[in-house]
Amino acid sequence: MTAQTSQSVPHKQMANAIRALSMDAVEAAKSGHPGMPMGMADVATVLYSKFLKFDAADPRWPDRDRFVLSAGHGSMLLYSLLYLTGYPEMTIEQVKNFRQLGSITAGHPEYGHAPGIETTTGPLGQGIATAVGFALGERILNARFGDPIVDHYTYVIAGDGCLMEGISQEAITLAGHLKLGKLIVLFDDNGISIDGPTSLTTSEDQQGRFKAAGWDVQAIDGHDPAAIEAAIAQARKTDTPSLIACKTIIGYGAPKKQGSASTHGSPLGAEEIEGTRAALGWNHPPFEIPEDILTAWRAIGQQGAAARQGWQERVDELGSEKREELERVLAGRLPAGFEQAVEAFKKQTAEQKPKVATRMSSQHVIDALAPVLPELIGGSADLTGSNNTKAKEAAIIKAGDYAGSYIHYGIREHGMAAAMNGLALHGGVIPFGGTFMVFTDYCRPAIRLSALMGLRVIYIMTHDSIGLGEDGPTHQPVEHLAALRAMPNLYVFRPADTVETAECWQIALQSEGTPSVISLTRQGLPTVRTTHTAENLSAKGGYVLAEAEGKRQVTLIATGSEVEIALAARDALKADGIAAAVVSMPCCELFDQQDEAYRKQVLGDGPRIAVEAAIGFGWERYLGEKGCFIGMTGFGASAPAPQLYKHFGITAEAVVAAAKARI
């Protein structure tokens, strides 16, 4: 059958425009993945022409449908669609410069390169898991602002690779549990992966698996436009998330290579491209789209204009309070009253001087901020009581009731992190979520995407050293601070007490383009910042917490739970007539951004001793040639925390001895 799109250009011609652009761009770049865009061109054409709510002229319209290309290697599918539908920045020159330096058409879709790229994909499984965050964000905002203002779908194209990754299981079971009915996944069921037919590696009943996760499941011929249209229409009606398994031929149209792994990740080659042109009846030069076809596509790009205008009118009709709140949260602006709330909290804390674990400090900060920051959406990967992430008053977000502000993510650290990326990308909310610090390893690929995309996602990572005690080395992070500090564009905070915890939270919330890991203790710590300052001292990354009495002979640098140890060492040294200063370093990345004069003043001229209950990798840059590091040299052990600190020699005595040996 031949479905018709607007302007009466046959469906196949519309889809072939995607195929031609994709194979030609990959050929020009001499690298890339033509197979997937050619295979999914029919599905994408139906989705964009019949369903996707968007307006190419205003690509950031907040209530647009989101389209996530989870199979990010097929980036030319997305770039073709953005060019064809007329997104202003996606010119034909950009398509021609696919995968070249400075172009917006990177090998994999990069968020921020161009509007219409809703999220960075490529690392498999991340797209579908991020999409859960989009769909959840939609429901949360819908509960707050109502159907007239927030009411959109999230569509995903995912391949075998995405669905074989473990993270996809966390994503689909979370989506199924929360009944995210407006999440629709189009599975490119082409039976091919890089190594060859998927039968080499999997025998899974993919549809059965989604059914077990509570999804609605359909299976169709992914080259039949009527079937695609009917399936998407049906999927939109369900109150559960939907999978549409689209049986497709990878590299559709390539006469000798279609259906084989050879189309997956390499250019087709001149001869095969010629054959494809013949097979598809596409007799146009590379990168030239006949005017009638381009016109038809451009019309699709404008289909949503009226809907967008209607939406704007409904927004304008909101009461001014509601409208301003909507605009504020969509813009990601913190509310008036935020800074005051932080300062009031700091002041009270400096007075009360609590002796609590910093995870509990964080709980107090959350409780103080939640009332002024309704956009704050908390959660934990099944460690709510341990991570102290749930604000006292927070209601639970659950299937069919999304008015709350707390998510029980389940034992799905990776899925949680990716969902938080999706929430942050969706906008209107600020996500934070907790697990144990050691399980940053489970989240790491998603944390990397937070950093690469520059998202305000806040990771609350508790039980951050051997100080967690008896759970032992499997649960004791020793290399995680270093491994996270190594990542570009990520703030790793390790506050020493409740005041610093509030300051770190403040910076994390104000950092719109940088995600944060806040590393927190299980064990109790004294308040070390006993004098209130309006200034956020942690914002400089490191600062002199306790200056030496007299001319400074040695500088003791510490983070988090070890600041207490450094202070005790300073006292002991003072008793022996040695003038030591203590530097608290809650965030190395911010300290490294300060000017040299400040850094020198803080670090001092004398020997420097750093103390942190973690391995020393990376600390050398602060120590100079006379300095030394006191911390871990290997994995931890299972025992009560005080014994472990002694056992591993992370004590004030050790700091004192090291200082004396160096002055």
Add this chain to the structure above:
Amino acid sequence: MTAQTSQSVPHKQMANAIRALSMDAVEAAKSGHPGMPMGMADVATVLYSKFLKFDAADPRWPDRDRFVLSAGHGSMLLYSLLYLTGYPEMTIEQVKNFRQLGSITAGHPEYGHAPGIETTTGPLGQGIATAVGFALGERILNARFGDPIVDHYTYVIAGDGCLMEGISQEAITLAGHLKLGKLIVLFDDNGISIDGPTSLTTSEDQQGRFKAAGWDVQAIDGHDPAAIEAAIAQARKTDTPSLIACKTIIGYGAPKKQGSASTHGSPLGAEEIEGTRAALGWNHPPFEIPEDILTAWRAIGQQGAAARQGWQERVDELGSEKREELERVLAGRLPAGFEQAVEAFKKQTAEQKPKVATRMSSQHVIDALAPVLPELIGGSADLTGSNNTKAKEAAIIKAGDYAGSYIHYGIREHGMAAAMNGLALHGGVIPFGGTFMVFTDYCRPAIRLSALMGLRVIYIMTHDSIGLGEDGPTHQPVEHLAALRAMPNLYVFRPADTVETAECWQIALQSEGTPSVISLTRQGLPTVRTTHTAENLSAKGGYVLAEAEGKRQVTLIATGSEVEIALAARDALKADGIAAAVVSMPCCELFDQQDEAYRKQVLGDGPRIAVEAAIGFGWERYLGEKGCFIGMTGFGASAPAPQLYKHFGITAEAVVAAAKARI
């Protein structure tokens, strides 16, 4: 009904011994997880008494059944079983010292602490995924040595946490695909996780999900010994892996707390323990097991003695060649001829001076070693042709045919890494597997367990920098070398050419107690080690590859693909009359182990310039205060590799300029 075990002690009393030890040990430690051992005591009792093939007197008997406590927080279940069945090292004193410094009874089971702990568990999902490696190792060795020699089951106890983790999906789909019929998972289906009832976080049809993965599935009352026995008997008959969902009550026996999250991760408390004793009819003091019960358990510990002896006789009857080969691979000894094969390869390479990517160098090494190392089991997470991991002659391991030596792991990086841990733990094979370097993030929790357990697992990580080019920042590792170097007990190798690649492979294979990551390029590199040395120069971690002509003024340190750049810089400096040496540093960890004199001699007295196409975090310790690092400062970009090196300033010119500015 009341099932009887040996000595006619009623089943319930046998199981209650586990419950009592578990709750009392947790109480004494003031921390731990009593709920799971109490809930699964019936299942474990049936498994150990009726099925598990083991001999407590010879706990390392190679053909024993493997028991993996994937829900590692329930460690007291395992310690109780080891004590009760009479494993020599698991004394009652050790049980009393649960979670204390120096005891073998860590908070979570730690491999190496005591025989009977087959693998370290605690990070959820790792146990079940590692068990896939055990079951696969059994089949591989069975194919080589036959039923009389290798024929055992792998049993797993897994909880909701394990099964919610994404890695479990990779594990169960791989096991289902490979039809690992002797893998039996006992699911502790207690409906409780830390945050509360699992209904808070999941609505999954767990049984349906396993069926979709090709598993045999049964569901039983986990407190009915006859049902447990029948189910395990049935599971052993299937030719697919089996799930037995055991409906249990967490904290079974605790009158007020059973069935609730409060039994999960905290001691029951004195009052509740008293109530439990009454409810269970267990009127014995803490840590005292009545003699009849202990005798019955000890008899179970000896049940396997005859089977073990029969096995030993069958081994003795093998021809001497076969027997010696069996003993060799089980002991993990490399064969005679191994060193010669490496040396011959190195010699030939130094003569032929190939210009190839180091991933291709690694391919050549694998091809050279595979004939002498039949225990080498390769694989890739769907990147076989990119990782160059498949030896030319290697046959594929597949369902029903395990005689090969190569595994298509599918797009399951994390599952692959954990399965390799299981293969290494099983013994008799040496696993290696590949993916892209950037996806070490996906494997990281399992790599950490390789390191923590000290396993000879070899990670072949290709496409190791911006040198991969057009795939862009999502695929370009920049922080991964640092993040891996931060991990204790892990060798991170980055060879510069084919000779170094062979040397790094040699060290990795000889390192029985340390896993290795071998970081390899996508792009071609010249041979820099053009003079053959019998000595493995890479074994010192770093060495002077090209000494300065005349008195050394500056030292250029590089790894992998940047050694070529350093050599070019040396030439340019020489032309300007500046004497520079080039140090190749294929393994920082090994270099750091050398004595100070050697390290000083290699690094030299002058300024040091390090060049690596990655971020500089961690390099400061080699640079001194005058040194500098040339590399990345943030994420990469999508473009052809040569343009990227120029764009990011990682060039010989930059090295020359830095050197000139410093001398």
